[in-house]
Amino acid sequence: MIQSIPTSSTGVRVKLVALFKTIGTLTLLLIALPFNALIVLISLLWGIVRSPIRKNVVAAHPQTILVSGAKMTKALQLARSFHAAGHRVILIEGHKYWLSGHRFSKAVSRFYTVPAPQEDPEGYIQLLVEIVKQEKVDVYVPVCSPVASYYDSLAKSALSEYCEVFHFDPDITKMLDDKFAFTDRARSLGLSVPKSFKITEPQQVINFDFSQETRKYILKSIDYDSVRRLNLTKLPCDTPEQTAAFVNSLPISPENPWIMQEFILGKELCTHSTVRDGELRLHCCSNSSAFQINYENVENPQICEWVQHFVKSLALTGQVSFDFIQAENGTVYAIECNPRTHSAITMFYNHPGVADAYLGKTPLAAPLEPLANSKPTYFLYHEIWRLTGIRSWKQLQTSVNTLVRGTDAIYSLDDPIPFLTLHHWQIPLLLLKNLQQLKGWVKIDFNIGKLVELGGD
Numbered sequence: 001m002i003q004s005i006p007t008s009s010t011g012v013r014v015k016l017v018a019l020f021k022t023i024g025t026l027t028l029l030l031i032a033l034p035f036n037a038l039i040v041l042i043s044l045l046w047g048i049v050r051s052p053i054r055k056n057v058v059a060a061h062p063q064t065i066l067v068s069g070a071k072m073t074k075a076l077q078l079a080r081s082f083h084a085a086g087h088r089v090i091l092i093e094g095h096k097y098w099l100s101g102h103r104f105s106k107a108v109s110r111f112y113t114v115p116a117p118q119e120d121p122e123g124y125i126q127l128l129v130e131i132v133k134q135e136k137v138d139v140y141v142p143v144c145s146p147v148a149s150y151y152d153s154l155a156k157s158a159l160s161e162y163c164e165v166f167h168f169d170p171d172i173t174k175m176l177d178d179k180f181a182f183t184d185r186a187r188s189l190g191l192s193v194p195k196s197f198k199i200t201e202p203q204q205v206i207n208f209d210f211s212q213e214t215r216k217y218i219l220k221s222i223d224y225d226s227v228r229r230l231n232l233t234k235l236p237c238d239t240p241e242q243t244a245a246f247v248n249s250l251p252i253s254p255e256n257p258w259i260m261q262e263f264i265l266g267k268e269l270c271t272h273s274t275v276r277d278g279e280l281r282l283h284c285c286s287n288s289s290a291f292q293i294n295y296e297n298v299e300n301p302q303i304c305e306w307v308q309h310f311v312k313s314l315a316l317t318g319q320v321s322f323d324f325i326q327a328e329n330g331t332v333y334a335i336e337c338n339p340r341t342h343s344a345i346t347m348f349y350n351h352p353g354v355a356d357a358y359l360g361k362t363p364l365a366a367p368l369e370p371l372a373n374s375k376p377t378y379f380l381y382h383e384i385w386r387l388t389g390i391r392s393w394k395q396l397q398t399s400v401n402t403l404v405r406g407t408d409a410i411y412s413l414d415d416p417i418p419f420l421t422l423h424h425w426q427i428p429l430l431l432l433k434n435l436q437q438l439k440g441w442v443k444i445d446f447n448i449g450k451l452v453e454l455g456g457d
Contacts, residue, residue, distance in 0.1 A: 015438045017440075018097055018434075018438060018439065018440040018441075019435065019438060021148075021440075022431050022434060022435045022441075023026070023435070025431060025444070026428060026431055026432070026435075029423065029424060029428055029431075032381075032384075032423070032424075033240045033424050034421050036419065036424060037420060037424075038425060039411075039416070039419070040416040040417060040419060040420045043416035044416060044417075045169045045368065047413070047414060047416075048394065053074055053320045056086075057084060057085060057086045058086045059086030059087055059355075061088050061361050062086050062087055062088065063088070063138035063139060063359065064087070064088045064089075064090065064109075064135055064136055064137050064138050064139075065087050065088065065089050065090070065137070065138065065140075065141060065205070065359075066090045066131065066132060066135070066137040066139070066140040066141070066163070067079050067082070067089055067090070067091055067092070067094065067141050067142075067143055068091075068092050068093070068101040068140075068141075068144065068148070068152070069093065069140045069142070069144060069145065069148075069341070070092060070093035070097065070102050070111065070141050071093050071097040071100045071102070071256075071426065071449035071450060072102075072143060072145075072343070072447070072448050072449055073102075073343060073346060073379075073409050073410055073446075073448075073449070074143055074341045074342070074343045074345050074346065075091065075102065075143040075341075075449050076102040076105060076107075076391050076410065076418055077345050077346050077348070077349060077409070078141060078143060078341070078345065078354070078358075079091055079102070079105060079107040079108055079429065080105065080107045080145065080349075081348065081351070081354035081355055082107070082318075082354075082355050082358075082413060083106070083107035083108075084107075084352070084355070085352070085354070085355035085356070087355060087359075088107075088109045089107055089108055090110045090112070090131065090135050090137060091103060091105075091108045091109075091110070091111045091112075092112045092113065092114055092128075092131065093110070093111075093113055093114070094113060094114060094115070094116050095113045095114070095115060096116065097113075097426075097449070097450070099425060099426050099429045099430070100420045100426055100449065101130065101418050101420075101422035101423070101425050101426040101449070102420030102421075102422065102449075103419045103421075104417045104418060105415050105417065105418045106414075106415050106417070108413060110135060112127075112131050114127045114128065114131075114329060115127065116145050116147075117147070117148050117151030117152075118148075118151065121151055121154065124151060124242065125151075125154065125155040125158050125159075128140075128155050128158075128159060129146045129155075129158055129159060129162065132159055132162045132163050133162055137162070137163045138163055138164065139163055139164045139165075139166055139358075139359060140159055140163055140164070140165045140166065140167070141166045141167075141319075141358060142165075142166070142167050142319075142340070142341075143340070143341045144167075144339075144340040144341070145340075145414075146177070146224035146338070146340070147224065147242060148305060149167075149173055149177060149338075149340045150170065150173050150174060150177065152165075152167050152173075153167060153168055153169060153172075153173040154170055154171040154221075156169065156170075156353065160325050166317065166318055166319070166358060166373070167318045167319075168316065168317070168318045168339055172314070172316070172339070173339045174202055176320065176337045176338070176339040177339055178222055178339075179196070179220060179222050179259045179261070179319070179336055179337075179339070180196055180197075180198045180222060181436040182239075182259070182333075182334075182336070182337045183196045183261075183334070184196075184300070185314075185335075186310060186334055188190070189309065189310065189313050190330055191306055191309060191310060191332055191334065192332060192333050192334070193233050193334050193335070194261050194262035194263075194264055194325075194335055195215075195261070195262040195334050196259055196260065196261045196262065196426065197257075197259070197260045197261075198222075198257055198259060199219065199252055199257060199258045199259065199260050200252065200253065200254045200257045201252060201253065201254070202244075202247040202248050202250070202252050204260075205219070205235065205243070205247045205260060206240075206243065206244050206247060208260070209229030210235065210236045211257075213262075215262050215263055215264065216234040216235060216236075216262075216263045216438055217236075217260050217261060217262055217263055217326070218233065218234060218235065218260070218263045219233070219235065219247070219250065219252075219258050219259070219260050219314055220258060220259050220260055220261060220336075221251075221256070221258050221260055222256075222257050222258060223256060225452050228250070232263075233246055234263060235247075235260070238351045249419070261335065264325045264333055264335075265325075265328070266325045266326045266327040266328060266333075267287065267325070267326045268287065268288040268289060268324070268325060269286065269287055269288050269298065269300060269303060269323075269324045269325075269326060269332075270285070270286055270287075270288035270292065270321065270323050270324070270342060270344060271283065271284065271285045271286075271303060271307060271321055271322045271324070271342065271344065272284050272319070272321045272341065272342035272344040272345050272368075273307050273311065273319070273320050273321065273322075273342075274319055274358055275311045275316045275317060275319075275320065276317050276356050276361065277315055277317055278311055278312040278313075278314070278315040278316060278317075279311075279312075279363060279364070280304075280307060280308050280311055280312075280367040281357040281358075281360075281364055281367055281368065282348070282354065282357040282358075282368045282369075283304060283307065283367040284297055284344050284345070284347050284348070284369060284370050285297065285298045285300050285303055285304070285344075286298055286344050286347070287298070288323060292343065292447075293378065293379050293382045293401065293446075293447055294378050294406075295344045295346055295347050295376060295377045295378075295409075296347075296376035296377075296406075297347050297369065297370040297374065297376075300326070300332070302326070302330065302331075302332045303322075303324055303326075304367075306322075306324075306332055306334060309333055310334075318339065318341075319339075319340055319341045320337065320338070320339055321337070321338045321340065321341070321342030321344070322334050322336065322337050322338075323335050323336040323337075323338075343409075343447055343448075346377040346409040347370040347374055347376075347377055348368075348370055348374070349374065349377065349407070349409070349412070350371055350373075350374055351367050351368065351370060351371055351374070354368070375405060375406050376402070376405060376406035376407070377406060377407060377409040378402055378403070378406045378407075378408060378409065379408065379410065379446045379447050380403075380410075380411070381407055381409045381423055381446050382446055382447075383399060383402060383403055386399055387399055409447070410422055410446075416417070422446065422449060423446065426449055427444060427446065427449070427451075430450065430451050431451070433451075434451060439453065440453070440454075441453050441455065
């Protein structure tokens with residue numbers, strides 16, 4: 001994880017720190033460029049050698065699929081899966097990320113940019129409709145950012161006249177995305193979730209009687225917060241004064257409610273599920289962490305049953321991901337739901353059935369899971385950065401084992417160019433833009449393809 005110190009608009013020293021951090025990171029990326037370029041060149045030459053014997057798949061009923069979220073690896077993975085099954089893929093992304101390296105994938109037929117939906121909802125929906133009509137799109141599969149997921153639901157009614165929209169209606173998206181409303185709905189279905197309280201002002205926490213509770217609590221913003229979501233301060237703090245100081249430092253208000261949720265000790269896991277009419281058609285589960293960049297499929301029947309119960313009860317159609325805690329007694333608690341694609345979809349990099357799981361309407365005997373021979377996925381540049389922080393032989397063994405056992409989620413022998421253009425086009429241009437504005441950043445997320453910034457997207 002590449003990190004920098006968050007900056008404010010004032011203070012020469014802080015801006016200088018941001019300046020040197022950004023220049024240093026650009027220098028490291030420049031040093032890595034020749035090695036990356038050599039890997040990609042060899043891959044392209046190998047592809048030319050193999051081309052006479054390679055068989056191109058032709059779908060029985062080829063369709064044009066519109067996929068959003070071009071800056072993100074999960075969008076690239078879906079584009080590759082649809083393309084490998086013989087379908088045509090159109091990729092879109094917000095104007096800010098016109099520089100998406102994934103647009104250069106051989107799986108992508110056309111690339112468009114669209115307005116940020118929160119800034120221009122009508123323009124966003126109108127341009128989506130124009131793209132769908134112009135490209136004769138059959139199915140729109142949103143790979144949403146947290147902000148865009150609701151706007152894609154709003155666009156559904158306008159788009160449905162021209163294509164299928166593989167996404168939830170606005171009321172369902174709003175409920176799933178609301179951490180408190182989701183836990184409330186899951187509890188009403190008899191499913192296990194942590195005890196939760198909706199917080200609209202700091203005083204509610206300050207006045208809360210923690211002495212009656214057996215577990216600690218954590219606070220999370222109901223609206224997505226790319227930085228504060230990593231803060232897992234346990235409540236109550238050591239003293240009432242510390243608790244009050246911490247809670248008052250958070251932007252809690254009736255307009256920006258938070259959730260105070262029971263903190264359950266146990267193993268963290270995350271899932272991705274593709275569902276149609278309540279049928280679980282594709283499912284994977286992985287161990288999780290606050291900053292998730294490694295995925296390895298984990299068989300967990302309890303979680304699969306939880307998800308099946310939930311999606312069937314609501315007759316969902318779309319993509320949904322959950323965060324779980326499995327307590328020491330084996331009980332699984334869903335702590336959060338995200339009505340959008342999870343990066344764990346990268347574990348399906350070699351599965352031939354992904355397109356049918358999304359597009360097919362014939363019931364499946366069982367949901368698709370990653371193949372038994374699929375390797376864990378990681379992001380090479382994150383793993384290389386981790387090597388710089390190694391302080392023991394055991395840590396080195398762990399890092400080397402990750403690299404040997406797994407595979408990079410972005411690199412593909414058959415489609416190597418995004419591995420070059422993401423790391424040495426998309427990210428450097430974002431860094432240069434921040435350098436020009438002397439803005440700081442918290443970390444680089446190569447998976448999502450962006451700089452995580454305070455107050456950013």
